[in-house]
Amino acid sequence: MTTIQNVAVIGSGTMGNGIAHTFAQFGFKVSLIDISQDALDLGLNTIGKNLERQVAKGTLTEQEKLATLSNITTFTDMKAGVANVDLVVEAATENIDLKLKIFKDLDSFTTDQTILATNTSSISITKIASVTSKADKVIGMHFMNPVPIMKLVEVIRGYATSDEVASLTMELSKKLGKIPTEVNDYPGFVANRILMPMINEAIYSLYESVAGVEEIDTVMKLGMAHPMGPLQLADFIGLDVCLSILNVLHEGFGNPKYAPCPLLVNMVTAGYKGMKTGEGFYKYTAGSKELEVSSKFKM
Structure with missing residues (x-):
């Protein structure tokens, strides 16, 4: 060997x-x-x-x-x-x-x-x-x-x-x-086949005005014991990466449940890709650890 x-x-x-x-x-x-x-x-x-x-x-x-x-x-x-x-x-x-x-x-x-x-x-x-x-x-x-x-x-x-x-x-x-x-070897393997639909559903919840950015993340952190809310996690991963993975899942399975939320598509198209670009669902300031919701989503 x-x-x-x-x-x-x-x-x-x-x-x-x-x-x-x-x-x-x-x-x-x-x-x-x-x-x-x-x-x-x-x-x-x-x-x-x-x-x-x-x-x-x-x-x-x-x-x-x-x-x-x-x-x-x-x-x-x-x-x-x-x-x-x-x-x-x-x-x-x-x-x-x-x-x-x-x-x-x-x-x-x-x-x-x-x-x-x-x-x-x-x-x-x-x-x-x-x-x-x-x-x-x-x-x-x-x-x-x-x-x-x-x-x-x-x-x-x-x-x-x-x-x-x-x-x-x-x-x-x-x-x-x-x-x-x-x-x-199937689209998304295990980690992202489970994670990305959750993140996508969180984005849909924001898109459909079910709750705000902080509220959605708080529910998942406090209610499900997640160390990071799904919208913050999406920013951390990179919204462009999330979109790419969802597209692979959607194309690979041909199932509409994997279709990326239109809000995610628009954000990536506009260049709001999360932490790497300084803004996604949250705004990121160099040297600051404070989370600030993007002005686009302040209620």
Whole structure:
């Protein structure tokens, strides 16, 4: 069975830098790949800040922080970045055309032994694997945000994923201090098939004036013991990501219950994507931890 030592992570955004951080913290050599050095520098800066928080909390030593950072090398050239790695984890934007292009390139840039994983939160692993010549080596490795903290990894087998690759991915996830859960390859897998309709229903409740933003979130936090209300969570995930996942569910199942709320569609179209853009259902001010409802929804 292949031994995983060297890992490439494609994408240095929220999920990518979190995945790189986690692998590097557990002693893996990581090639972090993105299209620009500016994006990579931003990703490394985020990793550095998150490591500092771990040191401040006493969960990591200063020496371990430095060792983690030294395990990460950045690349703007994908071919160079994935050379001689045992595993690639793709963590690019949740866009099927982009992911298919990346996997076509990976098929020619990597060896026949390299495992190709995707962090997709909803797109078919089987479809992604179909553009490669080694579908048996393609698997879903869906981490949760924030990656260094959240324990779950959804491990999704494509139709042709081998038993060996599935077993290796499960064991690898455990080495990262995670709890892997194997699920089958259907739209949204398990996490988002259940989560996104809930978020969509919360948005419909706002759209239909059942209650305001804070009221909806308060009901779910206090009544259902959720640590974060669904509208705040949607902002945290990214409203554009929520919309993409709902579209995958709606198209994949052909069931109208997954149709995204028109309010969500309008917000994303207008550029209100949540925390990443500074405003969604709430308004986000740099340096402030106070939640303020967007002026669009103040009652």
